[in-house]
Amino acid sequence: MIQVYNTLTREKEIFKSITPGKINMYVCGPTVYNYIHIGNARSSIAFDVVRRYFEYRGYEVNYVSNFTDVDDKIIKRAREEGVDEMTIANKYADAFEEDTLPLNIKPATVRSRATEVIPDIIVFVQDLIEKGYAYESEGDVYFRAKKFKGYGILAHQDLNEMTENAAGRLDDDELIRKEDPIDFAVWKATHEKDEISWQSPWGDGRPGWHIECSVMAQKYLANTIDIHGGGIDLAFPHHTNEMAQSEAHTGQKFVNYWMHNGFVNVNDQKMSKSLGNFTTVHDMLKHYDDPMTIRFLLATTQYRRPINYSPDTLAQARVALDRIRTGYRNLLFRLNEAAVGQDDVVEIAIEKQITFFESAMDDDLNTPNALASVFELVTLANRYAEDKAVHSNTVKHLLDTIRLFMGIFGITGLSGEPQITDMQKQLLDARESARASHDFDLSDQIRQQLSEVGIIVEDTAQGQRWHQA
RNA sequence: GGUAAUAUAGCCAAGUGGUAAGGCAACGGUCUGCAAAACCGUCAUCGCCGGUUCGACUCCGGUUAUUACCUCCA
Numbered sequence: 001m002i003q004v005y006n007t008l009t010r011e012k013e014i015f016k017s018i019t020p021g022k023i024n025m026y027v028c029g030p031t032v033y034n035y036i037h038i039g040n041a042r043s044s045i046a047f048d049v050v051r052r053y054f055e056y057r058g059y060e061v062n063y064v065s066n067f068t069d070v071d072d073k074i075i076k077r078a079r080e081e082g083v084d085e086m087t088i089a090n091k092y093a094d095a096f097e098e099d100t101l102p103l104n105i106k107p108a109t110v111r112s113r114a115t116e117v118i119p120d121i122i123v124f125v126q127d128l129i130e131k132g133y134a135y136e137s138e139g140d141v142y143f144r145a146k147k148f149k150g151y152g153i154l155a156h157q158d159l160n161e162m163t164e165n166a167a168g169r170l171d172d173d174e175l176i177r178k179e180d181p182i183d184f185a186v187w188k189a190t191h192e193k194d195e196i197s198w199q200s201p202w203g204d205g206r207p208g209w210h211i212e213c214s215v216m217a218q219k220y221l222a223n224t225i226d227i228h229g230g231g232i233d234l235a236f237p238h239h240t241n242e243m244a245q246s247e248a249h250t251g252q253k254f255v256n257y258w259m260h261n262g263f264v265n266v267n268d269q270k271m272s273k274s275l276g277n278f279t280t281v282h283d284m285l286k287h288y289d290d291p292m293t294i295r296f297l298l299a300t301t302q303y304r305r306p307i308n309y310s311p312d313t314l315a316q317a318r319v320a321l322d323r324i325r326t327g328y329r330n331l332l333f334r335l336n337e338a339a340v341g342q343d344d345v346v347e348i349a350i351e352k353q354i355t356f357f358e359s360a361m362d363d364d365l366n367t368p369n370a371l372a373s374v375f376e377l378v379t380l381a382n383r384y385a386e387d388k389a390v391h392s393n394t395v396k397h398l399l400d401t402i403r404l405f406m407g408i409f410g411i412t413g414l415s416g417e418p419q420i421t422d423m424q425k426q427l428l429d430a431r432e433s434a435r436a437s438h439d440f441d442l443s444d445q446i447r448q449q450l451s452e453v454g455i456i457v458e459d460t461a462q463g464q465r466w467h468q469a
Numbered sequence: 470g471g472u473a474a475u476a477u478a479g480c481c482a483a484g485u486g487g488u489a490a491g492g493c494a495a496c497g498g499u500c501u502g503c504a505a506a507a508c509c510g511u512c513a514u515c516g517c518c519g520g521u522u523c524g525a526c527u528c529c530g531g532u533u534a535u536u537a538c539c540u541c542c543a
Contacts (some may be wrong), residue, residue: 010473028543036543043543073541157539161471165539184540209540231543232474241540261543262474263536270537301482306475306536316481320492326506356490360483368483372491382507386500440502447504458505465506 002057002362004227005304007235007258008154012364015257017226023054023061024221028213028230028238029111031068032092033077035282036099038298038309039231039264039271045295045410046261046303047229048105052408053361064220065108066213067093069115070206075195085196089113099281102291103298104410110220114212118198121207121215124249125186125200133248137177139189139203145182148244154258155236184241186211210241214249217242223250232260232304262306264298279309292411293318299409300371304364321411327378328402328414330385333465335395342393346384350397353377357405367409377402386461416468424455431457432464 002015017023027047030040051061068074069089078085093113114121125141128134134143145151152159159182167181175181185208190197197204217225223246230239239258246254263270266277285291297317301307353373360369381398384390403414420428431446447457450466457466 030543031541039543041543046543155538156472158471162539165471169540182540229543233538233542236472236538237540238542263543265536272542304474305482308481313481316493319494320481323492330507366483368481368492369490372483375491379508386507435502438502444503456505458507459501459503460506461500 002054003364004257004259005364006256007232007260008255010156013257017059018222018224018256021059023059023227024225025051025061025063025227025229026213026217026221026225027063027065027108027228028234029065029067029108030092030096031071031073032089032096033071033073034092035095035280036092037271038266038279038281038284041100041103041105041281041294042264042298042307043229043231043261044100044105045103045298047259048410049299049303049367049408050227050229050259050365051106052410053365056404056408061109062221063106063108064110064112064216066216067096067111067113068209068212069093069113070196071114071209079194086115089115095282099285102285103281103295104292104412110216112216112220114207117212117215117219118207120219121187121211122198122200124211124215124218124245125207127249128186128245131248133245134186135179136202137179139205140177140185141187141202141208142178142183143186143241143245143248144179145184145241145244146180148248151182151244152236152240154240154243157236157240184208184210184237186245210238211245213238214242214246214254217254218246218250223252223254225255227257227259228255229259229261232262235260259303261303264307264309266308267310268308288314290318292413293321295410296321299411300367302365302367324374324378324402324406325414325416327381327385328399329416329465329467331381331395331399332415333460334385334390334462335392335399337462338390338392338395340393341391342397343384343391346380346394347397349380350377350394350401353380354401361408370405371409374402374405377405419468420455424450424453428455428457428464428466435459435464 003012004015006013030036051063054061070085074085074088078088081088125134128143129136129141133147134141146159152162163180163182167175170181187200187202187205188208189202190204190206197206228239243254265271266279269277271277271279284294288294293314297314298307353376357370357373360366360373377398381402384398406414427446427450431443434442434446450457454469455466456469457464
């Protein structure tokens with residue numbers, strides 16, 4: 001039984017998919033006007049872990065996400081650089097793929113761009129107008145927020161206050177165009193000649209921000225989807241508006257479980273351009289050689305909690321991950337000499353941790369608790385690796401379990417997949433025989449030589465073992 | 470002002486109405502030619518004040534602090 005926290009009800013709820021064994025989930029993707037920042041990465045990783053866990057639990061997950069590739073920020077950026085909007089959008093959409101690859105984020109089943117669904121958006125907006133939920137005004141089309149029963153409940157905002165707040169921020173022109181300050185744009189008229197635009201029944205224009213997600217979720221998934229994810233800041237206005245549009249359009253419930261990830265702070269400060277701490281994944285990967293550590297930090301914090309990203313927290317993550325890697329290697333090293341069979345005592349201990357891991361993850365993806373069971377498995381592995389005799393079934397079971405669980409967090413390559421040359425292999429052999437004959441000067445010299453090319457040699461009761469730094 | 474979240478050891482971070490997971494650091498051992506890794510052990514009474522209860526860190530009320538959202542934002 002899996003439970004997830006639903007932002008709409010503010011409670012952990014028992015998860016039940018609409019179609020048994022299948023999950024339709026939609027996660028809001030980035031606006032492609034710049035390299036993605038660590039917050040975008042966190043969101044992608046959080047829902048990547050959700051997806052991987054549901055897959056581990058046997059679900060087939062249909063994962064749809066978008067690129068917002070038409071928007072004010074993109075238009076602005078294009079103007080600044082003197083290129084057209086699609087040049088900007090394509091560049092940063094490609095960069096997204098590049099930057100998420102080292103972080104081992106699974107590609108979406110469908111990754112759609114707003115500009116690919118313009119005809120669908122127009123049909124959708126037309127329908128909203130026909131149903132009386134939207135109205136055209138000077139080429140813009142606005143959604144009548146108050147006509148939609150329950151507007152604002154996702155973010156638990158009071159309608160009157162929202163109206164006041166909205167009224168205070170709008171300029172006079174907007175107030176004139178809107179029937180009510182709280183109404184939001186589903187279609188925006190083009191006012192400048194150099195802006196990207198599409199023809200529509202309301203004149204040249206482009207879609208509002210929220211409409212693309214409503215359209216894609218319906219087009220690629222269904223009227224009612226199982227899970228909708230995104231950053232907590234999207235609960236209002238983005239998801240609030242999506243929900244209003246979608247339910248007004250279909251007359252059906254839009255989303256069964258709304259899941260929102262927490263923010264990433266950088267050095268204990270909110271990430272923002274004004275503070276100059278806008279950390280892009282692109283830069284991080286350039287200056288940090290172990291992307292799996294970044295992934296580890298982002299994936300093993302419970303998804304709703306804030307994360308502080310700093311050199312310190314990253315260093316802690318590195319040490320923790322290295323402990324897992326080392327334990328994995330320590331046992332892997334014994335695999336070749338393992339006897340046939342298994343050890344029941346260890347097997348029982350492994351099963352206990354599997355149960356613990358699963359119940360932690362079942363509880364709204366409690367990754368910190370799940371991680372604790374991985375550490376228990378690592379201790380088991382280290383201890384077992386020191387046993388005089390080991391059995392292959394148990395060695396494999398331990399290794400497989402650790403790898404499987406880390407895989408749910410999206411961490412791969414635990415053993416470092418070492419590659420050495422024949423020459424280096426000969427050196428290792430030479431060192432082994434030097435040690436056997438107690439020629440420690442020679443063995444130390446070879447160890448030093450190997451360490452200079454990144455091969456770390458360690459001696460154990462079971463003989464020499466090595467790994468790459 | 471409104472709506473929420475969070476406050477647990479030096480640090481990161483779980484958790485439960487019956488006396489606090491895990492990781493790092495620290496300290497003490499074991500193993501060891503050295504180095505490294507590992508193993509064993511030690512290490513908190515849960516922001517503050519009240520209340521409910523046989524018993525609360527875990528429920529209720531209040532209070533303090535920090536943070537986020539209230540149409541740029543993952």
